[in-house]
Amino acid sequence: MPQFDDIDEAAGELRINGYTILNSGFSSSFLDSLKNGLDNVYAEQIKELGCESALLSINDADIARCMFAYDSNYLNVATTEPLMELARRFIGSQLVLMMQNGILNRPDRENYQAKWHRDLNYEHWTSSKPLAINALLCLDDFTFENGATYVLPGTQHVAPFPTDAFARKHERQIAAPAGSFLILDAMMFHRAGINRSGSVRRAVNHVIGLPFMAQQVDLPSALARRGMPEPTDPGIRNYLGYRWSPAADALDWRARRLPNK
DSSP: OOOOOHHHHHHHHHHHHSEEEEEOOOOHHHHHHHHHHHHHHHHHHHHHHSOHHHHHHTTOTTEEESGGGTOTHHHHHHTOHHHHHHHHHHTOSOOEEEEEEEEEEOTTSOOGGGSOBOSSTTOOOOOSSOOEEEEEEESSOBOTTTTOOEEOTTGGGOSSOOOHHHHHHHOEEOOBOTTEEEEEETTSOEEOOOOOSSSOEEEEEEEEEOTTSOOSSOHHHHHHHTTOOOOOOHHHHHHHTTTTSOOSSHHHHHHTTSTTO
């Protein structure tokens, strides 16, 4: 009989149910540092634009984009081995990080993420094989009171959104402890719940997919613009998109394929 481990079980749940919960193994002190980092990065990104009203005007408030270009702890999150191994077993060996966004779900503000959506945005078609996952690291406990994520199982296999009545009947809210990843097939419809607690609920979302799909932000360029060091590990470089970015010209295309490149 073949031997199965926790990653295999999680991958099986993801294939059939469209979602699973994976323990990150992160310590409570590290999670606290990530929560502080999320608040700090969001404040910095507001300063970059001049005011938060600019974010509100484009429905992008309470989202901190491209986190690890501002805080290197978030690169550790995006490359943690349990997440990477699950992604490899579910999607395949060649992966690219398409986005990493910090999310603040406040009890006193309308949340744009509370609408049904897919994390492969604007892609209303499906595939016989998985294309991508989204992995939401819970920095706080996700509870029914503070707006834990709702999923609509089965919709990763069906292109159009079903009726509202179907969604109300079959939606499922997923409570998850701090330090766990809520992982979805990226073609599954899901939404944030309404935060009815008195506290902010924080998370950081990743979309990891096959390399033929474009990144939300050019991650190598984002790191370079902020003076962050390039990773040296070849696997992480591929994962962040260094290998998959378009070549500058014919010479660059060929140089990338030469031995030891």
